[in-house]
Amino acid sequence: MSKSSSDPAGALYDPRVSANILAAGAVLWREAADGGIEIAMVHRPKYDDWSLPKGKLDPGETPVVAAVREVAEETGLRSRLGRYLGHVTYPVTGHRKLKRVDYWAAHVLDGAFESNSEVDEIVWCGLDGLMDALSYPMDRSIVRNFLRLPADTDTLLLVRHAKAGRRERFSGPDEERPLEKAGRAQAGNLVPNLLAFGATEIYSAPPLRCVQTVTPLAEALGVDVKLDPLFSESGYAAAPDAALARARELGSDPAVQVISSQGKVIPGLMETWAARDGLSLPPARNRKGSVWVLSLHHGRLVAADHLDRILISPEISRV
Structure with a gap:
């Protein structure tokens, strides 16, 4: 994926650049059996990558609503948003377009994963090894923002x-x-x-x-x-x-x-x-x-x- 930029919650956001594709996603987390937390990664067969759940806004939709909807559609899990984690901005390969993705922390409430057209696998990772498993630096920057404060707020x-x-x-x-x-x-x-x-x-x-x-x-x-x-x-x-x-x-x-x-x-x-x-x-x-x-x-x-x-x-x- 192309080089990205992000706001102060991430790295280098250039306010002069305006995105024309808007999306939203989440760091989806749950309590682990050992008392820690686990974070969900999704596998997209179209790109053969491991990433945070996210997707484009529907017409008239806000990023807040889109983040919850996309998490549910990709993972089958109902979640509740918490802290805002920043956004990443990057050019879309093969198009003269710029994409912005806003992220929130999202605590799992209920539901169950079923393979679908966009995501064929979900893996819950502890903090050890998570950064290496994610495919993109921009996802790692959002996870770092998440980890700067306690998950359970x-x-x-x-x-x-x-x-x-x-x-x-x-x-x-x-x-x-x-x-x-x-x-x-x-x-x-x-x-x-x-x-x-x-x-x-x-x-x-x-x-x-x-x-x-x-x-x-x-x-x-x-x-x-x-x-x-x-x-x-x-x-x-x-x-x-x-x-x-x-x-x-x-x-x-x-x-x-x-x-x-x-x-x-x-x-x-x-x-x-x-x-x-x-x-x-x-x-x-x-x-x-x-x-x-x-x-x-x-x-x-x-x-x-x-x-x-x-x-x-x-x-x-x-x-």
């Missing part, structure tokens, strides 16, 4: 509410200002992306626009949205330390929690949290409908990945 999804009508155009109490048409579309689009990270329980600031942002997800899961005033602008302003303690508590739960909050809460909460845990955050516009994917290990924030509202361009931060 807890996930918290922090969502800024979707687009609502302008405050000055709404005659009622601001707490009751609803999502506009574009915001309702954003709320619907969030559902498959949040489910890809294993979202199971939902908390929201009380304003209606915050609740409406996660209502489609709640309906998909069959759960209630639990209100928490600490994540509202007034609640956070009155007790920022209590809000951070609550977010840390929710983030340390093995179940994947979702918090829907507001624009004057999330930046301050993230900056304080990251500073206390020694994490440098990437620049993030904190636009409506965007998501922070937070990874915690033993209660400490170890990674923060920002998905912009279109959920196309992840920005990454690492300790």
